[in-house]
Amino acid sequence: MIALSSKQTAVTPSDILSQQRLDTQLKQLEFNALLFRKLDLERLFECLLTEGQSFVKFDGLQYLAADRGVDIMLGFSRQHRQRFELKLGEHSLGEVILMRSRAFTARDARDAERLAESLVYPLDNALEHHKAIMKVTTDPATGLRNQLALDDMLPREIRLVRRVEQPLSVILLSVDYLDSIASDHGEAVGKDAWLSVATTLSGRLRQSDLIFRSDDDNFCILLNQTDLEGALILAERLRQVVDHCVSFDNVQFVLTANAGVTELSEADDAVSVLARAGEALRVASELGPNQVRAIAAEVVCENDDSKEF
Numbered sequence: 001m002i003a004l005s006s007k008q009t010a011v012t013p014s015d016i017l018s019q020q021r022l023d024t025q026l027k028q029l030e031f032n033a034l035l036f037r038k039l040d041l042e043r044l045f046e047c048l049l050t051e052g053q054s055f056v057k058f059d060g061l062q063y064l065a066a067d068r069g070v071d072i073m074l075g076f077s078r079q080h081r082q083r084f085e086l087k088l089g090e091h092s093l094g095e096v097i098l099m100r101s102r103a104f105t106a107r108d109a110r111d112a113e114r115l116a117e118s119l120v121y122p123l124d125n126a127l128e129h130h131k132a133i134m135k136v137t138t139d140p141a142t143g144l145r146n147q148l149a150l151d152d153m154l155p156r157e158i159r160l161v162r163r164v165e166q167p168l169s170v171i172l173l174s175v176d177y178l179d180s181i182a183s184d185h186g187e188a189v190g191k192d193a194w195l196s197v198a199t200t201l202s203g204r205l206r207q208s209d210l211i212f213r214s215d216d217d218n219f220c221i222l223l224n225q226t227d228l229e230g231a232l233i234l235a236e237r238l239r240q241v242v243d244h245c246v247s248f249d250n251v252q253f254v255l256t257a258n259a260g261v262t263e264l265s266e267a268d269d270a271v272s273v274l275a276r277a278g279e280a281l282r283v284a285s286e287l288g289p290n291q292v293r294a295i296a297a298e299v300v301c302e303n304d305d306s307k308e309f
């Protein structure tokens with residue numbers, strides 16, 4: 001039951017205005033609280049893209065923090081942009097760009113700026129979280145992602161390629177005697193050798209490819225939108241570039257490598273696809289050195305003369 005006062009008071013335009021201001025402030029507070037709950041950088045910006053629409057309309061955003069190796073693009077790339085440098089005191093938090101196909105009016109630009117401002121504290125938290133995650137998911141010797149990162153990212157990659165109905169292939173590459181370089185020539189040379197191989201391999205990949213150093217000291221490479229045939233071509237190229245990529249005292253080491261390749265099938269999950277790539281690597285290593293073998297989900301296909309790629 002709603003009780004009405006017998007003395008009705010007229011609602012003035014200024015009452016409406018203050019009510020609107022109150023509503024906006026409430027909306028802003030709810031939005032801030034939502035942002036604060038997003039510790040993961042991607043989730044934080046997804047939230048900005050979806051929930052930020054009630055403050056200013058935009059179609060896509062990019063967040064760049066080059067010094068932290070972060071580049072997130074969400075939504076659609078559009079020509080009209082509002083660019084904001086985000087800072088907490090003197091501490092740079094990177095740059096956020098809001099994009100849309102319609103030009104931003106002066107009022108939109110102010111709203112966009114306010115939206116970017118509300119990011120500062122939640123972003124600072126998310127960046128700290130990101131730093132901690134990177135520390136535990138990075139192999140310190142090579143700077144590559146480690147097994148923990150692979151275990152986390154492979155199921156996500158699988159979900160992603162399935163959603164867009166694209167292939168995903170996996171290469172497992174092992175480099176022979178890489179560990180023995182340290183025992184023969186000292187720790188520092190051994191560390192440099194791992195770093196050179198990692199840098200050489202990474203340098204030969206597309207930006208969308210993901211490379212990891214796994215717990216068993218293999219390099220695991222996930223290839224989005226690449227079928228088994230393409231993955232075999234790349235695996236052979238990678239195997240070849242590894243040789244002679246490490247030198248010490250003007251002497252180049254002859255490094256041999258083997259690779260196992262497979263493509264994700266409908267029935268696969270992260271464990272089964274990695275197991276099959278491991279099996280292909282085992283076959284290649286038994287026949288090695290310098291062998292590349294692929295195992296498809298059902299059929300075993302052999303590349304008889306791997307040198308002819």
Ligand SMILES: Nc1nc2c(ncn2[C@@H]2O[C@H](COP(=O)(O)OP(=O)(O)OP(=O)(O)O)[C@@H](O)[C@H]2O)c(=O)[nH]1
Nearest residue numbers: 204205206209223224225226227229230231233234
């Ligand atoms: N994912 C991935 N696939 C590659 C790469 N390089 C070669 N491939 C695969 O091998 C096929 C043949 O490679 P290329 O002869 O270099 O031809 P391309 O289509 O120009 O390949 P890109 O130069 O990588 O664009 C490609 O279509 C891919 O399937 C790579 O770096 N990453």
